Amino acid sequence: MENFKRKPLALVLIAAIALSAGAVAIFSSKSGAAPASGAGAAKPALTVTTALPQPLSLPVKLSANGSITAWQEAIIGSESNGLRLIEVRVNVGDKVKAGQVLAVFYEGSVQADTAQARASLLEAQANALDAADNAARARTLERSGALSAQQINQYNTAEQTAKARVEAAQAVLAAQQLRGRQTRVLAPDSGVISARSATLGAVVGAGTELFRMIRGGRLEWRAEVTSAELGRIQPGTPVTVTAASGAELRGRVRMVAPSVDPQTRAGLVYVDLPGSAGMASPAKAGMFARGEFELGTTAALTVPQPALVLRDGFSYVFRLNADQRISQLKVQTGRRVGDRVEITAGLAADTRVIVSGAGFLNDGDLVRVNDASTSNQPAAPASSAQIATN
Structure with a gap:
């Protein structure tokens, strides 16, 4: 009888627990619905700035390598034979003027030979004067017959x-x-002494080299340019030459070689360098140097350097779309001037690209634009004033 009374009580408790669990489940489902609707809105991956490509006039340059040499090198040798060198007045690197004494030979034997030659001349002049007098007297006796014609002819011959x-x-x-x-x-x-082989006390023969001199102290850069590029270079073209020391020299093309090397298919371009070849000059004869020929300017479409992203060996930029998402564009780059890079293919002039933060983005990302010109709105075609500003 007691067990029979306990069964209704247990059933009531089970029913109460079931009702409580159902209420909790209903409450939980209602409270979780609101966050689910909020989580469906995507969040921007990054706050970025944008810019439009800017047209610029960029210089066209042609790079080449070559050697710095003397414009003309004079070899100064001995004209005397068998004389002893008693004085050397210049050394390598000295600047000299035309007519300046560089070295002196002992002239004692030369002076003696000169005195002997002068005495021989005086003797010959005296003999000539006597022969002239004898010939003149013989000619005065020609009509008298005192001298024969043969004798008179002998006196005339002696005079001559x-x-x-x-x-x-x-x-x-x-x-x-x-x-x-x-x-x-x-x-x-005038020029600069580039080499010296003169030795004090040496007895040298005629024609022996004593010094070498760079005429006028002028140096030139002889650039090697391929035959396909020679036609683009004209005399007077400005050139920037960078010496091995890092110093930059400004020069101009003096002459383009009329022929090319049949082995290398390269021709020489002769570029006059400023200044002298003295010891203080950064350019030295025989030095290797590289340079750039300035061939004018051309129009180019450029973007800021931070807008360019290098991935897998290729260059990319990110285009800002109207829905604030980005698209990855593969581009080809060209010249670089300052912090701007030329885009030669793959980008239209009215395409707004991501500048700051481009390296952290991926194709299709949603971004927030912190740009005064865009005001978080889709990019519109920019005017020339906007391009100049960007």
């Missing part, structure tokens, strides 16, 4: 022979005087 000996003696004296002047080695032109 004496005159010839005078001229020969004068030539010998002039040669010895020239040898005396050649004991002083003079600079044939």
Whole structure:
């Protein structure tokens, strides 16, 4: 009887628990519906800035390599033979002027030979004067018959022979005087001494090289340019040459070689360099240098450097779409000037691209634009004033 009374009580408790669980489930389902509707709205991945491509006039340059050499190099040698060098007045790197004395040979033997030649000339002149007097007297006796025609002819011949000996003696004296002047080695032109082989006390023969000189101190850059590019270079084209030391020199094309090397198919372009080849000059003869020929300017479409993203060996930019999402565009780049990069293909002039934060984005991302020109609205075609501002 007692067990029978307990069964209704247990049934009531079970029913109460079931009702409580149902209420909790209903309440939970209602309270979770609101967050679910809020989570459906996507959040921007990043706050970015944008810009329109900017047309600029960029310089066209042609790069080349070559060597710096002397414009013209003069070889200064000895004109005297068998004389001893007693004085050397210049060294490598010295600037000299035309006619300046560079070295001096001992002239004692030359002076003795000159004195002997002068004495021989005086003797020849005296003999010539005597022969002329004898010939003049013989001609006065020609009509009298005191002398035969053969004798008179002999006197005339002796006179002419004496005159010839005078001229020969004068030539010998002039040669010895020239040898005396050649004991002083003079600079044939103004320039810079680039090499010296003269040694004090050496006895050198005629034609022995004593010095080398860069004429006028002028240097030139001889650039090697392919035959396909030679036609783009004209005399007077400005050139920027960078020496091995890093110093930049401004020069101009003096001449383009009329022929090319049949082995390398490259031609030489001769570029005059400013300044002198002194010790203070950053350019030295024999130095390797690279340079750029300035061939004018052309129009180019450019974007800021941060807008360019390099991935997998290719260049990309991100286009801002009307729904504030971005699209990845593959582009081809060209010249770089400052913080701007030329886009040669893959981008239209009215396409607004992401600038800041481009490296952290992926194709299709939603972004928030913090741009005064866009005001969080889809990008519209920009005017020329807007392009200049961006």
